[in-house]
Amino acid sequence: MAVDKKGVISALEEIALLLELTGANPFKARAFQNGARALANYEGDLRAGLDGGELAKLKGIGKSLLGEIKSLLETGESPARVELRAQIPAGLLEMLKIPGLGPKRAHELHEKLGVESVGELEYACKENRLLKLPGYGEKTQAKLLKGIDYIRKFSGRHLLSDAWTRADDLVERLQQHPGVSRIELAGSIRRRKETIGDIDILVATDEPAAVSEMFVTFAEVEEIIGHGDTKSSVRLESGIQVDLRVVPEQSFPFALHYFTGSKEHNTVLRQRAKDRGLRLNEYGLFHVDDHGEAIGESVAAMDEAELFAALDLAYIEPELREDRGELLAAESGALPELLQPGDIRGALHNHSTWSDGAHSIEEMARAAQALGWEYIGLSDHSQTAFYAHGLKPDDILRQHEEIDRLNERLDGIVILKGIESDILPGGALDYDDDVLESFDFIVASVHGNFGLDRKKQTLRSVRAVQNPFTSVLGHPTGRLLLAREGFDLDMDEVIAAAGESGCAIELNANPHRLDLDWRDLPKAVKAGVKISIGADAHRTEGLKDLRYGIALARKGWLRATDVLNVLGLAELKPMLRRSGCP
DNA sequence: GCCGTTTTCGGCCCGACTGTTTTCAGTCG
Numbered sequence: 192m193a194v195d196k197k198g199v200i201s202a203l204e205e206i207a208l209l210l211e212l213t214g215a216n217p218f219k220a221r222a223f224q225n226g227a228r229a230l231a232n233y234e235g236d237l238r239a240g241l242d243g244g245e246l247a248k249l250k251g252i253g254k255s256l257l258g259e260i261k262s263l264l265e266t267g268e269s270p271a272r273v274e275l276r277a278q279i280p281a282g283l284l285e286m287l288k289i290p291g292l293g294p295k296r297a298h299e300l301h302e303k304l305g306v307e308s309v310g311e312l313e314y315a316c317k318e319n320r321l322l323k324l325p326g327y328g329e330k331t332q333a334k335l336l337k338g339i340d341y342i343r344k345f346s347g348r349h350l351l352s353d354a355w356t357r358a359d360d361l362v363e364r365l366q367q368h369p370g371v372s373r374i375e376l377a378g379s380i381r382r383r384k385e386t387i388g389d390i391d392i393l394v395a396t397d398e399p400a401a402v403s404e405m406f407v408t409f410a411e412v413e414e415i416i417g418h419g420d421t422k423s424s425v426r427l428e429s430g431i432q433v434d435l436r437v438v439p440e441q442s443f444p445f446a447l448h449y450f451t452g453s454k455e456h457n458t459v460l461r462q463r464a465k466d467r468g469l470r471l472n473e474y475g476l477f478h479v480d481d482h483g484e485a486i487g488e489s490v491a492a493m494d495e496a497e498l499f500a501a502l503d504l505a506y507i508e509p510e511l512r513e514d515r516g517e518l519l520a521a522e523s524g525a526l527p528e529l530l531q532p533g534d535i536r537g538a539l540h541n542h543s544t545w546s547d548g549a550h551s552i553e554e555m556a557r558a559a560q561a562l563g564w565e566y567i568g569l570s571d572h573s574q575t576a577f578y579a580h581g582l583k584p585d586d587i588l589r590q591h592e593e594i595d596r597l598n599e600r601l602d603g604i605v606i607l608k609g610i611e612s613d614i615l616p617g618g619a620l621d622y623d624d625d626v627l628e629s630f631d632f633i634v635a636s637v638h639g640n641f642g643l644d645r646k647k648q649t650l651r652s653v654r655a656v657q658n659p660f661t662s663v664l665g666h667p668t669g670r671l672l673l674a675r676e677g678f679d680l681d682m683d684e685v686i687a688a689a690g691e692s693g694c695a696i697e698l699n700a701n702p703h704r705l706d707l708d709w710r711d712l713p714k715a716v717k718a719g720v721k722i723s724i725g726a727d728a729h730r731t732e733g734l735k736d737l738r739y740g741i742a743l744a745r746k747g748w749l750r751a752t753d754v755l756n757v758l759g760l761a762e763l764k765p766m767l768r769r770s771g772c773p
Numbered sequence: 774g775c776c777g778t779t780t781t782c783g784g785c786c787c788g789a790c791t792g793t794t795t796t797c798a799g800t801c802g
Binding site for chain 1: 792
């Protein structure tokens with residue numbers, strides 16, 4: 192069975208991990224990681240790129256990787272992976288998820304103790320068998336047991352919304368310390384990743400010990416993982432790990448950049464520095480001598496913008512620092528002017544008590560107005576969604592009467608009549624045309640029959656976006672972060688179809704969804720698709736989730752002009768009823 | 774395994790912290 196691009200990339204990543212587990216040359220493993228990365232950043236079709244010779248020209252793809260990729264595309268398997276899998280038990284890969292256990296020790300434990308899985312490792316720890324190995328002591332064994340406990344209790348990742356809220360609270364409290372002169376949230380929260388491994392907080396202070404002490408003694412700290420001069424790590428009761436880094440004032444911009452990451456972005460930026468005879472680390476940007484030793488003081492920088500400028504780059508927003516072309520764009524002045532929260536004028540896709548929402552239409556409208564919105568789109572569930580009290584045609588009539596009355600009565604906010612129509616398995620919408628015609632807009636979403644095969648699932652969404660009544664394709668992958676994979680479909684094909692037909696695609700701002708995936712947003716923009724940032728609010732507080740949608744829109748390189756709901760009502764309305772509608 | 778105006782061999786980003794070591798390897802970000 193052949194695999195798609197995602198399959199090829201994950202195969203190369205797996206090979207890299209397996210290589211590390213064999214104890215092979217670590218640079219060989221890194222070569223596979225780099226190759227996977229090169230493919231992830233490659234925009235074209237792999238098959239075509241392979242046949243046309245484009246892949247062979249990619250930096251990081253050599254003769255050997257090309258062979259593996261070819262084999263994966265043609266047969267669905269790669270000789271290297273088959274061979275490695277035969278050598279390495281699958282349980283060893285699982286073991287790498289244990290915090291504090293890396294490939295070297297996983298390999299060693301396998302070799303010397305015959306441990307092949309997380310469960311076996313747990314047993315070996317409890318039998319004190321690790322203590323017999325050189326370099327292992329009581330603490331290591333206890334730490335591994337704790338790590339096993341941790342991955343069983345938590346997935347190891349957290350929603351952006353949860354981590355961000357908690358992090359803001361910690362920052363606010365640390366700020367109270369008189370010794371703190373600067374403080375910023377760094378890491379993947381600052382980059383607005385949709386899920387977060389741990390919270391990174393950076394502080395500039397001349398009282399590092401006191402600030403660190405305050406941090407590790409917060410009431411919700413359950414465990415102190417590490418506590419050094421410049422770095423402390425704790426685990427909170429909620430399971431999330433928080434790292435605090437403490438640096439002197441003049442290092443702050445360099446440290447902020449460094450600890451914001453991503454690792455991949457940092458690597459290419461450090462390489463760029465190196466190419467210029469400089470060394471970049473969290474303390475500064477230094478000139479180096481012939482022996483590669485840093486000399487003298489750091490190049491001065493008040494902020495990150497000056498750091499980038501010292502490397503002849505425009506300022507790169509944190510959201511873009513993923514090594515997905517941002518350096519090239521920063522070099523050539525091609526960085527986008529990103530969407531701002533203030534650009535948003537309202538949002539479609541919200542629910543009320545008419546289907547499965549918790550608040551009335553009026554309550555939702557007033558809450559939207561309080562947020563400064565000019566309009567709110569109401570889109571309760573359609574009739575097939577019986578589990579969510581989907582609306583029958585006569586419900587819709589009555590709901591529209593209520594909206595008309597409210598629109599007459601309310602000042603300063605306009606309620607748009609919409610529906611979140613299920614996309615039926617064949618791709619049709621959930622009402623007859625005469626009912627569909629009565630709405631201002633229609634969000635079409637898949638809510639059931641997730642198990643259709645890739646071809647049928649793709650066709651289903653393609654038909655939905657080709658339907659002239661569909662204004663927006665809602666949460667296009669159907670994923671629930673940390674809970675459920677999206678359904679199997681060819682998103683490139685769906686995006687292309689939406690581009691041709693003029694249908695918008697949603698970036699659903701619900702923190703469990705954040706769907707369309709930010710990685711696909713640039714593709715959608717390139718195809719001429721407008722993005723509708725939808726709140727998918729089921730209660731008034733849910734409207735505020737739009738901030739997560741805006742954050743991820745920025746991460747996906749969106750400018751205001753790429754977004755549907757930056758438009759005022761007069762411009763928006765015609766966009767919602769496309770040509771072809773009766 | 775990949776790469777190259779320092780090119781076909783010899784590098785491949787950099788530093789903090791921990792645990793187990795008397796000088797360092799492993800892990801992490």
